[in-house]
Amino acid sequence: MSHYPHLMQSLQLGDIxxxxxxxxxxxxxxxxSGDIAxxxxxxxxxQRASSGLLIAEATAVMANCAAFLNGPGIYSxxxxxxxxxxxxxxxxxxxxxxxxxxxxxxxxxxxxxNGVTPVAAxxxxxxxxxVHTSDGKKAYTVPNALTSDxxxxxxxxxxxxxxxxxxxxxxxxxxxxxNGYLLDNFLRDGSNQxxxxxxGSVENRARLxxxxxxxxxxVWGAGRVGVRTSPLNSFNSMHDSDPIGLTKYLAExxxxxxxxxxxxxxxxxLQQQTGDVISPARALYRGNLIANMxxxxxxxxxxxxSGKVDAVAFGVPYIANxxxxxxxxxxxxLNSADPDTFYLGEAKGYTDYPxxxxxxxx
Ligand SMILES: Cc1cc2nc3c(=O)[nH]c(=O)nc-3n(C[C@H](O)[C@H](O)[C@H](O)COP(=O)(O)O)c2cc1C
Numbered sequence: 001m002s003h004y005p006h007l008m009q010s011l012q013l014g015d016i017x018x019x020x021x022x023x024x025x026x027x028x029x030x031x032x033s034g035d036i037a038x039x040x041x042x043x044x045x046x047q048r049a050s051s052g053l054l055i056a057e058a059t060a061v062m063a064n065c066a067a068f069l070n071g072p073g074i075y076s077x078x079x080x081x082x083x084x085x086x087x088x089x090x091x092x093x094x095x096x097x098x099x100x101x102x103x104x105x106x107x108x109x110x111x112x113x114n115g116v117t118p119v120a121a122x123x124x125x126x127x128x129x130x131v132h133t134s135d136g137k138k139a140y141t142v143p144n145a146l147t148s149d150x151x152x153x154x155x156x157x158x159x160x161x162x163x164x165x166x167x168x169x170x171x172x173x174x175x176x177x178x179n180g181y182l183l184d185n186f187l188r189d190g191s192n193q194x195x196x197x198x199x200g201s202v203e204n205r206a207r208l209x210x211x212x213x214x215x216x217x218x219v220w221g222a223g224r225v226g227v228r229t230s231p232l233n234s235f236n237s238m239h240d241s242d243p244i245g246l247t248k249y250l251a252e253x254x255x256x257x258x259x260x261x262x263x264x265x266x267x268x269x270l271q272q273q274t275g276d277v278i279s280p281a282r283a284l285y286r287g288n289l290i291a292n293m294x295x296x297x298x299x300x301x302x303x304x305x306s307g308k309v310d311a312v313a314f315g316v317p318y319i320a321n322x323x324x325x326x327x328x329x330x331x332x333x334l335n336s337a338d339p340d341t342f343y344l345g346e347a348k349g350y351t352d353y354p355x356x357x358x359x360x361x362x
Contacts, residue, residue, distance in 0.1 A: 014288075125141060
């Protein structure tokens with residue numbers, strides 16, 4: 001008998017069945033060739049194919065909206081060919097994989113985007129961090145506020161990205177509305193100071209997210225679309241005056257969509273904002289709730305057993321443990337992750353973490 005019977009239970013996520021509830025959180029690892037997914041990434045994801053669902057890293061749906069060097073895109077046939085290597089490798093191992101579709105918003109420095117000034121809800125720069133460029137770390141720039149034509153282009157960009165993700169063989173997509181990137185930048189009132197129909201009330205701030213969801217659901221069907229939010233995360237200079245109110249509003253609206261899941265980040269990378277967003281989400285949302293951030297397997301097991309959430313996505317544990325499912329099932333100790341190799345750009349720290357009973361060559 002497994003030590004984690006609830007984590008090991010299967011779960012129907014919309015149109016797909018996850019074989020277990022040990023999901024892999026999206027993890028940017030900056031290993032693409034330029035912005036094309038490659039064999040190394042295929043190996044990395046295929047190594048983790050026993051996860052109930054792999055959620056592949058933040059992937060740009062349009063040109064000039066990247067926030068990381070060597071982060072992947074999904075806006076051309078070449079991107080589709082690159083990602084096809086990944087989805088084929090994962091499927092060959094019996095895994096399931098969604099793509100996290102993304103626009104980096106004001107985190108897109110001109111140096112990473114052909115000199116193009118980033119766009120956001122309002123002309124407010126990120127001030128609590130710096131961006132990595134090929135010339136080293138730099139301050140973020142002040143973005144241009146999106147015009148209404150610009151907003152229509154964003155919605156069209158997400159739709160096209162969703163079409164390409166389908167062509168690339170993914171099982172579904174996760175709309176990235178977390179961590180201060182474009183959609184989250186509109187959602188929260190600390191970064192959205194617009195006075196048009198995309199700013200002000202929570203309904204207005206959420207309008208862009210729902211336009212994007214409508215467009216993406218149109219491509220995929222709701223049962224293959226998830227959404228990720230992070231109402232408390234202050235990463236990328238984010239803040240909201242009422243994160244619980246935002247969570248409740250989204251819960252009610254998501255109910256109408258019958259999505260595969262809602263992926264909710266429960267806390268703050270920078271530990272400045274606190275609160276419980278999981279309980280109100282659970283109380284109001286009728287679909288699958290996936291929680292993330294700082295869960296141990298014990299806590300995840302308890303959270304699922306007690307009905308607080310339906311599944312847990314693991315981030316850093318998946319960096320270091322390709323066979324996280326088998327390790328948990330057999331109560332085998334976990335490898336620990338080396339943060340120095342998170343964004344290294346090569347195989348080291350990416351595809352060389354040992355499986356159970358495998359010795360490490362170093
Ligand atoms: C190296 C690294 C890359 C990440 N990349 C992404 C990303 O592409 N998209 C995203 O939504 N979150 C990203 N995150 C956040 C993780 O998905 C996750 O929320 C975070 O690691 C907390 O979960 P954990 O405590 O299980 O690690 C990243 C985190 C790390 C450490």
